[in-house]
Amino acid sequence: MPSTLSGRTVLVTGATSGIGYETARRLAERGATVILHGRTPQEAQTAADRLIATTGIESALVRPLAADFARLEEVENLAHAVVLGYPHLDVLVNNAAIAAPERHTLTVDGNEIAFQVNFLAHYLLTDLLAAALTTDPGGRVVNVSSSLHRTAAIQWNDPHRVRRYARLAAYAQSQLALTVFASDPRVTAVSVHPGVCDTGLLPLYGNEGAPAAEGARHVVALCDPATEIVNGAYYDRDERVAPAPAATGDRTIKRLNKLADLLVGHTA
Numbered sequence: 001m002p003s004t005l006s007g008r009t010v011l012v013t014g015a016t017s018g019i020g021y022e023t024a025r026r027l028a029e030r031g032a033t034v035i036l037h038g039r040t041p042q043e044a045q046t047a048a049d050r051l052i053a054t055t056g057i058e059s060a061l062v063r064p065l066a067a068d069f070a071r072l073e074e075v076e077n078l079a080h081a082v083v084l085g086y087p088h089l090d091v092l093v094n095n096a097a098i099a100a101p102e103r104h105t106l107t108v109d110g111n112e113i114a115f116q117v118n119f120l121a122h123y124l125l126t127d128l129l130a131a132a133l134t135t136d137p138g139g140r141v142v143n144v145s146s147s148l149h150r151t152a153a154i155q156w157n158d159p160h161r162v163r164r165y166a167r168l169a170a171y172a173q174s175q176l177a178l179t180v181f182a183s184d185p186r187v188t189a190v191s192v193h194p195g196v197c198d199t200g201l202l203p204l205y206g207n208e209g210a211p212a213a214e215g216a217r218h219v220v221a222l223c224d225p226a227t228e229i230v231n232g233a234y235y236d237r238d239e240r241v242a243p244a245p246a247a248t249g250d251r252t253i254k255r256l257n258k259l260a261d262l263l264v265g266h267t268a
Helices: 018-029 041-055 072-085 113-128 147-151 167-181 212-223 250-264
Strands: 009-012 033-038 062-066 091-094 140-144 189-193 234-236 239-241
Touching: 009 018, 018 033, 018 041, 018 212, 033 041, 041 062, 062 072, 072 113, 091 113, 091 212, 113 167, 113 250, 140 167, 140 212, 147 167, 167 189, 167 250, 189 212
Parallel strands: 009 033, 009 091, 033 062, 091 140, 140 189, 189 234
Antiparallel strands: 234 239
């Protein structure tokens, strides 16, 4: 029987479908209070209602909140709402992700959309939640990354890929950045490739994937305080493995932080 997570508060981004939804379900079933993030208030509320109706968990354990990660202002508003409502946050699961579109797309903030939604929004959210994230043992950030980070390179001089755009390369770059970010010394964080699952991102990988619940199992295991973690560790499902060489090194971490601070408007 899995241990109870009663008394713990977890924010799961991109929790209205796929691995995010199944992660939220598993956490709530084990007694955690889950802040369920969706792109719109309606999507978040619908997912929360479905979760409560199908599992029989207490409605008080599921708290829907919304932010469109293609708008950094909404990410800031989400962070402020969490800090106000949940000053003691145990775990942040940075899961929200989109497949990069076929056509090169910039957000209202001027960033390539996959780089912003999949990485920059999570970078900003994590930074703004640092005060609420507990420093107690077991407090952590879990970045849901991808094995595709191994195919990637960060285009330091053209992170928005204005000069040359390919959707797979743009998606892979966002996942590499998220994997690098797990080594940021400011927070205790790990990244995990949950396996190829049957979600909206499946077309990037192939035709067949495991159920989303299977991927969520690996994410939830890393949320459990009973699972000891090392900052910056990378997991392929339930096995700790080395990330791509491009995802390691102090210089890379510092360079990425500098770029991300610039792109999210933090010039401190």
